[in-house]
Amino acid sequence: MKCRMCHGRAVIKLPAHNLNLCENCFVTFLQRRVRRTIGSLRLLSPGEKVLVAVSGGKDSLSLWDLLLELGYQAEGLYIDLGIGEYSQKSEEKAVSFAQRKGARLHIQRVKDYFGGLAIPEIARRAKRTSCSVCGLVKRYLMNQSGRCFDVIATGHNLDDEVSFLLGNLLNWQTDALARQAPSLPDRESLRRKVKPLVLCSEREMAAYALIRGIDYILDECPYSQGSTSLLYKSALNRLEQESPGTKLRFYQGFLKSRLAFVAKEEPELQPCENCGYLTTTQICSFCRLQQRVLERV
């Protein structure tokens, strides 16, 4: 198997692109792909200060690596969710990556906001699922840490996006479909959010991390077990296997057809009376969660 670019020995097959590549050429290919994604979807402008949300996993660390390699001024944000050994290991990976690259990593700890409690306990007290509480808290802390940056970048890859997309289509969540985009605009204190990896598959990101020697956490969050998103991913993997390129076609076709889905009008936002975060209610959902959980400590 020969590398299509340099004719050396290929180590990775990319059936979706009908391409076999060696290690070096694959890295070039992926960096070019991300640079082009950023350009064609207008995700970042040169000189913008980017905060990369890193979980310690392959996607977010590779994204950070890619943005640094592409010359962006990119700092990292790690949010410690307090999910036992999983969170400890994740943090170690994020910290050691930052040290190796000489890049700055900001750390936010959920327990600092919830009287020492971590996500699982917060969820129990709030009588909500861990995943819904985790999403709410991460969004809030990301926006808070993003204040001094132009834009927040997350490591959502093609597999994540097509899995959301399939779920949103199976349930015809037309509002969610209208909002599902590789770039969400600024809204006053809420930072712009971008996903530069939307055209890179999970498998490609794993290969990139491996070849670049990025040490990442292999475990999935213990709360993601049995989630519908994993189910959708496995259904889409089956289709991709039979017909390579299915995921890319599905996502790119969606980007073109997206305008068919019109969101209900965006509700008016106002600052939370407690913390100033933009919200549709008097007190934002983060502060309400905080109050509810802390009352019971």
Added chain:
Amino acid sequence: MKCRMCHGRAVIKLPAHNLNLCENCFVTFLQRRVRRTIGSLRLLSPGEKVLVAVSGGKDSLSLWDLLLELGYQAEGLYIDLGIGEYSQKSEEKAVSFAQRKGARLHIQRVKDYFGGLAIPEIARRAKRTSCSVCGLVKRYLMNQSGRCFDVIATGHNLDDEVSFLLGNLLNWQTDALARQAPSLPDRESLRRKVKPLVLCSEREMAAYALIRGIDYILDECPYSQGSTSLLYKSALNRLEQESPGTKLRFYQGFLKSRLAFVAKEEPELQPCENCGYLTTTQICSFCRLQQRVLERV
């Protein structure tokens, strides 16, 4: 396991409806479901003369049975494709069902239009796939036989529809999405076409045929092996198994959101100069196929 309707012994579990039923109550349930589908989607009006396209399989024979039971004046049309033993067996099933019900069955034979040739040979000569030739020929012969009827009914079930839908969405075939409907209107000599089984799953239709003692052909068409529609069905079955009701939700959500997809303007139709069938070209695709194939006989 008790029947929810009569409290007798249930024999079928319908997780999508959270319902267990005995044989008799299941038949009542399915007949009511089809009657309601016909009513709510305005598929048929009382007294209309219906031509049911029957393949000899469970869906189309059960549809015929259901329409007769619901009091419609329904005759059958069997199209002999000439696919060896598969076609012979299918025809026997259709004929014996018609005899048992005392209903009238019309038979069209592809070979009568193509100098004795059957679908596989026609496809070879036309250098097209069997499935594309078969679709073209069946549509034509259905419309031809439908001239003396108000409407043509086909046995497409929920699984067929969600499999089309998934395929159309994965490839963002927005034109096909705009046209995918349980009812296609009349266009002059082209008969209205309706699909009364769109809310009944393949499994429900198999159970109906079994309980009603309908003898149908179990084999699938040999040319359908490895088709993408079977692949999509298997992916959707997996999702349905994990989350019963997924297919129904997906299809009903689509019916509500369908207006988001706007077809390109319908092209002007004119009668084929050779046979009078409505077409966008001078000579319709059926007559062109005929000419091409017969030239080579």
